[in-house]
Amino acid sequence: MSKLLCYFTVFGSLISFTAIAQTEKQDTAISRHGQLQEVVVTATKFPKPVNQTGNSVIVITHEQLLHSQGETLSQILDEQTGITINGANSNYGKDKAIYIRGAGSDYTVILLDGMPLYDPSGMGGAFDLRLIPIDEVERIEIVKGGLSTLYGTDAIAGVINIITRQAAQKPVEGNADVSYGSYQTFQAHAALNGKLRVFTYDVQYDHMQSGGISEATDSTGKAGFDKDGMNSNAVLARLGWDIQPNWKLQPFFRYDYFFGNTDAGSFTDSKDHYQASDLNTGFQTTYQLSSGAIHAHYLFEQTHRTYHSESYGDSRYEGRHHDAEIYWNQNFGKHLQLLAGSDYRYLKMPDTTAKKKNPSVYFISPYAALFWANEKGFNAELGGRFTHHEQYGNNFSFTFNPSFIFSSGITLSADISSSFKAPTLTMLYGPYSPNPDLKPEIGYQYEAGITVPYGNGKSNMQFTVFRRKIKNIIVYTPAAYINQNEQRDWGIEYQQTIQATSKLSFTGSFVYLDGQLTTLQNGKDTTYENLLRKPKASFKLSAQWQVLPALFVGSSLENIGDRTDLDFNTYPFAPVTLKAYTLWNAFVSYTFRKQYMLYLQLRNITNTSYTEVYGYNTMGFHIIGGIRARF
Template sequence: MAAFLLSSVSAAAQQDSTKGTSLNEVVITATRFPKKVSETGKVISVITKEDIERSNGKDLSQILNDEAGLIINGAYSNPGKDKSFYLRGAKTDYTVILLNGVPVSDPSGTGGAFDVRMFTPEQIERIEILKGAQSTLYGSDAIAGVINIITKKGADKPAQGYAGFSAGSYNTIRANAGISGSAEGASYNIGFTHYQTKGISEAEDTTAAKSFDKDGFNQNAFNADFNVRVAKGLYIKPYFRYTYFKGGYDGGSFTDADATYKAQMFTTGSQAEYNFGKGALTAFYDYDEVNRMFTDSWGTSPYAGNKKTLEFFGNYSFSRHMQLLAGIHYNKQKLNDETANPKNPTAELTSPYLSFFLKDLRGFNLELGGRYNKHSKYGDNFTYSINPSFTINDKVKLFANYATAFKAPSLSALYGPYSANPDLTPETSSTIEGGVQATLLSEVLDVRAVYFKRKIENVIIYGPSFQLINLDKQNDNGFEIEPTLYIGKKLRIKMFYAYVDGEVTTKSNDKDSTFSNLIRRPKHSFGANIGYQVTPQFFISTQVNSYAKRSDLYYDMSTYSQQAVTLSAYTMWNAYAEYAVAKSRVKFFADVKNITNAKYTEVYGYSTLGFNFTGGIRVKI
């Protein structure tokens, strides 16, 4: 049977020129400048423009949730519920979110993680997911990896209007419109998105009366991106983004509440890029401001903060085989909190970094890098990375990585009104990776297999007096395998299997104790996506994701203690179809999720979405 499948795939490849091109794909996030996947040993995945355009009906969390080793907890809960993302089993604030290469975060939160609900998929061109410790290139928080969200650029004509509208289950409506274009060395993209849904009850309703109210969600997002060539090789790229959303939330597991939240993000800045014969220079300034407010029966709780980032870096090619990247990063964060000690605290981080690259020495590649970090509170620390790889006949790449990383304590953890500790030190980590990536069977099969092992020390936890302290150690390991088949011009079969295991070691009464740290994270996950271009106008796909059982913890109000529970394994089956008319300027689409109406739980005591449907239209003028 296997031999028959392989021979059929090879025959299909000979009849068609479509090739799998993973090793030849050019990425930016792995090295901060364009580089082929075959020339770097980093583990990077790409969600392409085509993938995103064929994800109509999904939000960003659901798009990311289809990737190997990336679990977005809450992706299929009530649409307005907060989302937690676990890259290779690591908690949310161990992953850096980039917007066009610029780090974004929320200084007002305990962990500083950015809220992915702030981003709307209508304005995303491409996503690059870089796994493993990446603090050498991207600084604090990059313990598990980096997710780079790359926004849409201007169309290749002076003006092109675009719009979209969809409606579906739970009284959901999504509408967007914009205009983009380019002419005489300048380009622009300006867009607006509105999203609203009545949703479902955030908490699971187990009462006989089924009286819990629905917790809706309403969002507006605006973006404006510009790119102006001011001289030969010199480009200035100013941008502006604003997102506002509001919704309802409940009081906890199985507990209804008349509670509301609202949040807004404002980000603006500019990049300057100068390209010359053997390299490029890049500088950017970015300002992010996040304001959140929660209102419940206890009153109103505001959270606000901002961050200013300034960075300059350059890359230079000494020869066809030698390259250098050097840069310096500075950011200043502020927590707007009059109750903090001191009031409205700030923290600064300055980080020069350097990476040296050997490229294609008879197939051998090497990256060596280091970063020095000077923090205004805790002092300094150093991270480094070693990344060799070897490519055989441009078809098979063997790679290994050893890298250290760190996470600086957030302003809220250092100075906030609850449980803060100004003596916290950085959480530090080391990660080992090794694997193989190959393009086989006449470039019809792309496959990557990776093993990783990660150790994190000085993990920040709540101590016996409920004050945050550095205490725990965390060890995680796992592997991922991702085969993709391209059969002819019409059929792609993309699959993954991911395994992760982990444990935390803590000290109590001067004795070490060890327990699993995979809360809400499955040890085993599997996914398969089949996409078929039936005709030039008609495309269909189906996606199946399966997750093993998971552990969870919840607070039991009757015993005033935390209780452990096991969440059952489940499988999610989704499908998508689109039909294009008017030379693909108009596309109709339908998206169906949870076709079998599977019953499952992402967070104990909270609801999840049943069978749901979205239909809509996209137009380019």
């Protein structure tokens, strides 16, 4: 506890240097107190001011993304309050794991334009972040907490909605971006979009390659480990058709390919490699009503992954994912809103070595939620989802999400919710130690928060405390996967924001986490601390300064506390401590002729030596420079 108080003391002394970035006009609304409020979609599935939800919401705007040129999606997410992307600063080709509030990477749903991405062939089903190029992205909305009522399986820790760039309103528009930097890293992006009468179009291409660093750490410093490079390509094509003034249809096609050289394990060099691809196609449609809308989408997704090992040869995995959803939101007067819908998913894993050859499973989930908002400041959400799973049967999820806005603009919020994670095809049917009798993991979340605006609403302070329990956690044993463990986590998040001037802003946050895992050993429950690779304490600070109309400067400082990892070269796996570290990054851009931007991204300026995963390297000081053009 004394260490926690020390962090708070340090944070309090620096808090005057913290703030929030400005938001764009089209993404704001006027509150009843005359203050601009961010409008989000992900928290409710339809546009709603963020202060009318009891959820913890983070919005990364297009402007913020422009000021992050040269970073990857993983690095941008890693900078957000309460989020750690393990491997974000390791070799570009190394796998990336999402930890929201200390939860494992399999407990976060990744949405692309509101549609869930999923890998049925993966052990946990988590989508590979390396397959999404950041230059495709217009905006990111992150909602933390249990969200299975709206998004179904896996939404135990939160949801990340990656919203891609929408078509322009002119007949022809476009943009291009080229950059080069340390480790022979080259990135290129090109996009062409526009509107022709009732049709819109959008075509994008992205490429990234890097010579990389050695993925594994050379513990002797003399072994001469080779560098592990990567190469990725992505194509996005999307059309829009205004069938009627209130009815729009949008078919899409997206393909991503990733190749990366890898090593055999911690401290172990090799000529192994990994390649993955993700194809997703389908359509989205919206029919606007006088006081609401009907939305529907269909997504087909096919994933391929191949691991090539010098020692064991190739291991191939394939997954197919169908997702069809329809939902309706309706306003009933000024105060009451209804959301009702149903989601159908079909998962298949072509694998003749599985206990059930080429296993598949479907589940269907009707859901509904009521939203109440009035001019006196009280807002609430009450909802539930019933899920019928082909294999394990039925389960129910709920959410109760009230908030109250005082006349001063101070907002109190709370969240009580349940969520679930369905067992994956690998867990149910193999090929390794399957168990078709597995039950879903069930999560319960309790959260309370306060937001205090000041400075005419341009600055604020946010404080959140949460507690989460996950029951029936599925664990691997040589005999079979079993429901055995229980994880309990709690934590606090504190964020202070200041708009110092119209040109200068700061953002700062402090997060403290704690967690315990209860497992059955020798017939008795055993409880021990469990935050593997997740820091108990983290501190993040950033500044944004529009020095001149054409010149922008940004800088960030991130302190990550001690973490625990495991040495997988021993048996039983021995715990090891990863030391705390601090990273300093900076960004500079210069815009000329209103359509060209030169930029420079500097990362790990102090060339700090640190570890994200035991036995694996991280990048030292590196720099990326580029030019972005809009036409």
